[in-house]
Amino acid sequence: MKLLVAVKRVIDYNVKPRVKMDGTGVDLANVKMSMNPFDEIAVEEAIRLKEKGVATEIVAVSIGPAKAQETLRTALAMGADRAILVQTDEEVEPLGVAKILAKIAGEEQPQLIVLGKQAIDDDNNATGQMLAALLGWPQGTFASKVEIADGATVTREVDGGLETVKLTLPAVVTTDLRLNEPRYASLPNIMKAKSKPLATKTADELGVDIGRRLETLKVVEPPKRQAGEKVASVDELVGKLKALGVAK
Amino acid sequence: MKTLVLVEHDGSSVKDATLAAVTAAAKLGEVHLLVAGKGVGGVADVATKIAGVGKVHVADGAHLEHQLAEDVAPIVASLMASHDAFLAPATTTGKNVAPRVAALLDVMQITDILSVEGEDTFTRPIYAGNAIATVKTKDAKKVITVRGTAFEKAAASGGSGTIEAVDAGGASGKSSFVSAELSKSERPELTSAKVIVSGGRAFGSSEQFHALLDPLADKLGAAVGASRAAVDAGYAPNDYQVGQTGKIVAPEVYVAIGISGAIQHLAGMKDSKTIVAINKDEEAPIFQIADIGLVGDLFKIVPELTEKL
Numbered sequence: 001m002k003l004l005v006a007v008k009r010v011i012d013y014n015v016k017p018r019v020k021m022d023g024t025g026v027d028l029a030n031v032k033m034s035m036n037p038f039d040e041i042a043v044e045e046a047i048r049l050k051e052k053g054v055a056t057e058i059v060a061v062s063i064g065p066a067k068a069q070e071t072l073r074t075a076l077a078m079g080a081d082r083a084i085l086v087q088t089d090e091e092v093e094p095l096g097v098a099k100i101l102a103k104i105a106g107e108e109q110p111q112l113i114v115l116g117k118q119a120i121d122d123d124n125n126a127t128g129q130m131l132a133a134l135l136g137w138p139q140g141t142f143a144s145k146v147e148i149a150d151g152a153t154v155t156r157e158v159d160g161g162l163e164t165v166k167l168t169l170p171a172v173v174t175t176d177l178r179l180n181e182p183r184y185a186s187l188p189n190i191m192k193a194k195s196k197p198l199a200t201k202t203a204d205e206l207g208v209d210i211g212r213r214l215e216t217l218k219v220v221e222p223p224k225r226q227a228g229e230k231v232a233s234v235d236e237l238v239g240k241l242k243a244l245g246v247a248k
Numbered sequence: 249m250k251t252l253v254l255v256e257h258d259g260s261s262v263k264d265a266t267l268a269a270v271t272a273a274a275k276l277g278e279v280h281l282l283v284a285g286k287g288v289g290g291v292a293d294v295a296t297k298i299a300g301v302g303k304v305h306v307a308d309g310a311h312l313e314h315q316l317a318e319d320v321a322p323i324v325a326s327l328m329a330s331h332d333a334f335l336a337p338a339t340t341t342g343k344n345v346a347p348r349v350a351a352l353l354d355v356m357q358i359t360d361i362l363s364v365e366g367e368d369t370f371t372r373p374i375y376a377g378n379a380i381a382t383v384k385t386k387d388a389k390k391v392i393t394v395r396g397t398a399f400e401k402a403a404a405s406g407g408s409g410t411i412e413a414v415d416a417g418g419a420s421g422k423s424s425f426v427s428a429e430l431s432k433s434e435r436p437e438l439t440s441a442k443v444i445v446s447g448g449r450a451f452g453s454s455e456q457f458h459a460l461l462d463p464l465a466d467k468l469g470a471a472v473g474a475s476r477a478a479v480d481a482g483y484a485p486n487d488y489q490v491g492q493t494g495k496i497v498a499p500e501v502y503v504a505i506g507i508s509g510a511i512q513h514l515a516g517m518k519d520s521k522t523i524v525a526i527n528k529d530e531e532a533p534i535f536q537i538a539d540i541g542l543v544g545d546l547f548k549i550v551p552e553l554t555e556k557l
Binding site: 011016017019026093094095098118120121122123124125126127128129130131132133134137138139140141142144153156157158159160161162163164165166167168171176177178212213214215216217218219220221222225227228229230231232233234235236237238240241244246247 | 314316317318321339340341343344345346347348349350351352354355356357358359360369373374375376377378379380381382383384385386387420421422423424425426427428429430431439442443467468476479480485486487492493495500501511518522523524526535536537538539540541542543549552553556557
């Protein structure tokens with residue numbers, strides 16, 4: 001069975017985002033960029049399904065600028081078989097991304113699409129669910145365990161604990177943090193990835209309208225908290241807690 | 249404007265997160281509710297009492313027992329023919345359903361709103377709460393998820409909504425519920441607790457995490473939370489996790505013990521009214537935002553604190 005994984009190029013997880021002085025957004029000039037951590041987990045899961053013999057081919061897709069090729073090469077180095085970049089310099093919203101992925105799913109006919117539950121830049125947590133809706137497929141969101149056998153059995157991280165659902169295939173799965181620990185690409189695999197096929201398309205060629213529905217009016221830093229005082233002993237802390245009314 | 253709010257419930261009671269979403273909806277206009285589930289007459293009655301609500305639409309069907317997104321989203325989408333905005337609490341249930349509704353309506357969702365600035369303008373956190381964006385939507389219909397800690401809870405009583413049964417549709421046949429492992433606890437729920445004690449990786453093991461934190465939580469009537477590091481290390485289950493990728497909380501008092509204060513954790517608790525930090529590292533970032541700090545060994549401090557409270 002063929003698997004599609006979607007990966008996004010975002011600010012590196014370890015970089016502290018800085019809001020631009022003019023309030024138009026977050027400064028990404030000369031900032032380290034990497035694959036969205038949740039998408040790394042998606043790629044890893046796809047590779048494990050291939051290693052188990054469940055998947056036969058993994059196609060990695062990214063929507064973004066020319067530099068998103070690097071993100072796709074990372075996916076190829078980890079173990080994806082080929083890649084598709086839908087190139088655009090626009091910031092595409094989840095709805096636009098879902099439409100592009102739905103179009104590609106129509107062409108590629110995968111049985112499973114795996115993607116991160118959210119990107120760590122816009123924090124929408126929406127693309128997977130939107131994609132499932134557009135395709136009329138079932139969705140297994142916030143997955144911490146995925147088993148493929150006569151459909152997909154997905155354990156989901158929910159507010160009260162865990163929930164397991166059974167989905168017919170084809171289906172969309174979005175990954176949560178505890179699904180797996182992504183591997184590092186080895187040097188030989190990084191070299192090998194350079195010769196794996198990477199096709200480039202545009203949203204226009206796919207006939208998808210990616211016009212934004214949300215206009216960002218401004219971006220500001222959140223209100224800062226001031227550091228308070230340090231207490232020297234447990235007795236002093238107990239006194240403070242009593243003053244707050246939380247201890248008797 | 250007519251709004252429709254998804255009622256989050258467990259089959260018997262309305263979850264608090266719903267009440268915050270009602271407050272956000274009331275800023276936009278008339279508030280109608282949707283209760284979807286199996287045998288939810290009781291929940292619907294409770295929902296009619298929420299202050300300020302009009303119609304309470306009730307979709308009752310055996311296939312809705314577990315409120316699967318595949319079955320709930322089409323019901324919402326069809327109700328949106330007569331509503332202008334759909335709001336769901338930004339809980340795992342709301343986050344599962346709302347984007348599916350948005351795509352069915354060809355609308356871009358406005359995620360996790362912190363405030364309503366106007367009928368089409370909202371603020372929302374991006375980059376794990378390191379930036380706040382003000383966004384204006386061009387969509388005629390709005391699909392919104394609401395951060396529970398950012399809005400006051402509407403009063404759960406005093407309302408006089410009217411119940412209206414709606415077509416519950418049928419099962420999609422594409423997804424089905426298998427099982428749930430829900431944490432059972434006598435303690436308050438994390439997202440509605442007034443006091444939270446939260447532990448980090450410094451506890452060293454699941455045994456020590458519970459042996460030290462549980463008695464303290466019981467003394468304070470608190471919920472127990474954990475950092476991502478503690479959850480990843482297996483000291484606490486995933487539903488304990490406070491942070492950008494876990495639960496967003498804002499209790500009266502948040503006691504962070506053995507938590508250094510990674511950005512992703514702070515994003516989940518920095519709106520707490522009072523933050524207390526206990527950490528052996530004086531330089532830990534948690535102290536930069538804590539109102540009350542105590543530097544020292546948690547293995548000595550926590551038992552002493554529990555005893556003296």
